[in-house]
Amino acid sequence: GQSLEQPSEVTAVEGAIVQINCTYQTSGFYGLSWYQQHDGGAPTFLSYNALDGLEETGRFSSFLSRSDSYGYLLLQELQMKDSASYFCAVRDNSNYQLIWGAGTKLIIKP
């Protein structure tokens, strides 16, 4: 079957660094995406990795290891506004649709 696994909840302190892991098992692989969703809001795109390595965008970075079927989202200098759910999603190149993880709720404490 096809599945993505990520922790259901992560807690961190404001100003700290947090890493949200995602492992996947899919029939095809085109790339790993990360989306952010605030409570009551719609998911918004954060990053995309098609090749191995680290992609950095401001305070957020995303990493991919295709050989390990693993990726992570790294959030630095956490701010209270980063409290949200974070979803990893894999593009299955046989269907070209995104297969979504269940999401990780990030709780930030002052």
Place this chain on the structure above:
Amino acid sequence: GAGVSQSPSNKVTEKGKDVELRCDPISGHTALYWYRQSLGQGLEFLIYFQGNSAPDKSGLPSDRFSAERTGGSVSTLTIQRTQQEDSAVYLCASSLAAGTGYNEQFFGPGTRLTVL
């Protein structure tokens, strides 16, 4: 330009009634996706359109659910004989194309459906 819009934003209906949910994608986006999200849960894929055709309907939960897209633009998700378990937020997303390269999905604000 305008983003993805959905209507209504909220819908309360009685069990057994039919409902129609509408999605207006970003102009020029040929791919359109419908998802369902229950409270505190992840996104459940329902169906996607490439143009007016739906290559993948595998996510539709039952034959009470159907969707169409006309003119390569607006899409309607119809739920017949609604059940309480249909209560969820229905999200629509669009992207430039499905099939070549990577195309970020842009989401609408969703329709919150409550079946009493």
